[in-house]
Amino acid sequence: MHFPFDNSYARLPDRFFARVAPTAVEAPRLVRLNRPLALELGLDPDRLESEGAEILSGRRVPEGAEPLAAAYAGHQFGQFVPQLGDGRAILLGEVVDRDGGRRDIQLKGSGPTPFSRRGDGRAALGPVLREYCVSEAMHALGIPTTRALAAVTTGERVIRETVLPGAVLTRVASSHIRVGSFQFFAARGDVEGLRALADHAIARHDPQAAEAENPYRALLEGVIRRQAELVARWLTVGFIHGVMNTDNMSISGETIDYGPCAFLDTYDPATAFSSIDRHGRYAYGNQPRMALWNLARLAEALLPLLAEDEDKAVAEAEAALGGFAGLFEAAYHGGLNRKLGLTTAREGDAALAGDLLKTMAENEADFTLTFRRLGDALPEAGADQGAAEAARSLFIDPTAFDRWAEGWHRRLADEPGEATSWRRTMRSANPAFIPRNHRVEEMIEAAVERQDFGPFETLLAVLSHPYDDQPDFARYAEAPEGGGRGYRTFCGT
Numbered sequence: 001m002h003f004p005f006d007n008s009y010a011r012l013p014d015r016f017f018a019r020v021a022p023t024a025v026e027a028p029r030l031v032r033l034n035r036p037l038a039l040e041l042g043l044d045p046d047r048l049e050s051e052g053a054e055i056l057s058g059r060r061v062p063e064g065a066e067p068l069a070a071a072y073a074g075h076q077f078g079q080f081v082p083q084l085g086d087g088r089a090i091l092l093g094e095v096v097d098r099d100g101g102r103r104d105i106q107l108k109g110s111g112p113t114p115f116s117r118r119g120d121g122r123a124a125l126g127p128v129l130r131e132y133c134v135s136e137a138m139h140a141l142g143i144p145t146t147r148a149l150a151a152v153t154t155g156e157r158v159i160r161e162t163v164l165p166g167a168v169l170t171r172v173a174s175s176h177i178r179v180g181s182f183q184f185f186a187a188r189g190d191v192e193g194l195r196a197l198a199d200h201a202i203a204r205h206d207p208q209a210a211e212a213e214n215p216y217r218a219l220l221e222g223v224i225r226r227q228a229e230l231v232a233r234w235l236t237v238g239f240i241h242g243v244m245n246t247d248n249m250s251i252s253g254e255t256i257d258y259g260p261c262a263f264l265d266t267y268d269p270a271t272a273f274s275s276i277d278r279h280g281r282y283a284y285g286n287q288p289r290m291a292l293w294n295l296a297r298l299a300e301a302l303l304p305l306l307a308e309d310e311d312k313a314v315a316e317a318e319a320a321l322g323g324f325a326g327l328f329e330a331a332y333h334g335g336l337n338r339k340l341g342l343t344t345a346r347e348g349d350a351a352l353a354g355d356l357l358k359t360m361a362e363n364e365a366d367f368t369l370t371f372r373r374l375g376d377a378l379p380e381a382g383a384d385q386g387a388a389e390a391a392r393s394l395f396i397d398p399t400a401f402d403r404w405a406e407g408w409h410r411r412l413a414d415e416p417g418e419a420t421s422w423r424r425t426m427r428s429a430n431p432a433f434i435p436r437n438h439r440v441e442e443m444i445e446a447a448v449e450r451q452d453f454g455p456f457e458t459l460l461a462v463l464s465h466p467y468d469d470q471p472d473f474a475r476y477a478e479a480p481e482g483g484g485r486g487y488r489t490f491c492g493t
Helices: 035-040 045-051 053-057 125-140 179-187 191-205 207-211 215-237 284-306 310-321 324-339 349-362 367-377 385-392 398-413 419-429 437-450 454-463 471-477
Strands: 017-019 029-033 068-070 074-076 079-081 089-096 102-108 147-159 163-173
Touching (some): 029 454, 125 454, 179 284, 191 215, 215 310, 215 324, 284 310, 324 419, 349 367, 454 471
Antiparallel strands (some): 068 089, 102 163
16 A cells, blocks of 8 residues: 655654654454545545555554654643653654645554653544544535544554543644644753754745745744634634644644534533633633634744844744734634625624624524524515524524614625625525534444444535535534533543
């Protein structure tokens, strides 16, 4: 089985990683291969399906791979840990895909590494299926993300609170360089290592930065822009990452590390599903602020490269960080406008969207259903009042929605086009289907308890077309009983 590896990260100095091979497993079995992604990567999906289980489980290392576990540090819930690293993930190598993009191929759950910190380096089936499902759903939603190439069961058991079936996820990413990767070298005062990492990151993610007057500030500004836009897009689909530690923030601008992630049901900006986020640090509405906090830690790590004079370096960092708010607001309010059918920007648009969100929170309205059903509440001649009622019915006090909708209708009257074009804009911005938390749990339970992967396949199929109506699968769009209150997610490590 041929992988066209070209492993640039493995050519960095040895202190960037530990060279370690995956641990062989007993009886690997391929649960699912992402055939379209395999083709993008220049791989043969037929051969992967027939003989890839051993490679995709780590039992056999393919020719050209240079397996390694990356070193990095990170702030975890605000507390700095100077050494973390890949404790249960091994990078096989990099391939250049059919579009010329460089992509990492990494095995998650492939055994212990020098960074495992007394962990077993394994993964349980449930978290592997969750990451496969949610990351592919995010891709279909148009949000930058790592991808899932394959899920493989190992034939072994892993011990967590209970004994669970083991599995390995093959993850694909533009890179696995994190904010914590820079913190690792900064904490050691290793300016040479910091510079080597920054130069590698520029070559890989920001080649135009190499021509800038200050390439390292340009690198920082690129990361800031990508993260501002990414988090804005999270908010427009109701996504909560759950564990936005600096070691879980990729400089590529991709969503990475789907641990205790979840999606809003009832809209409440204070929602935090993660069982370990006891104080709501990474709650839905806090995510922009925490992204900026993380980026400030990246800027701190880069100070030795930004300027020789410390005061000038701090000024460069602060100037770059000062751009975050404008970038985020533009991306976020642009996204909200599209969700409301608005393609032009007018004064008062942010207040209009904010009033809707406030009304939704006060009336315990479902986030995804409200925005999807707004398309049926557009002002147009001969409109079906029953269709408009579907949006109103989501609010405890439907007249609160009516009062907001009056202002929305007045704003639409100033918008070019007509209801058909407005609805088209809204349908492309408001998914009918997200990975509803209760459906993800049903899928995991069926696979783990009954070895039934049918619900997993069905959920994946539905989520691959999130903006289509799919009437045969209408139940996957339904909100859970009780609006999802009391739901908790776990890291799965």
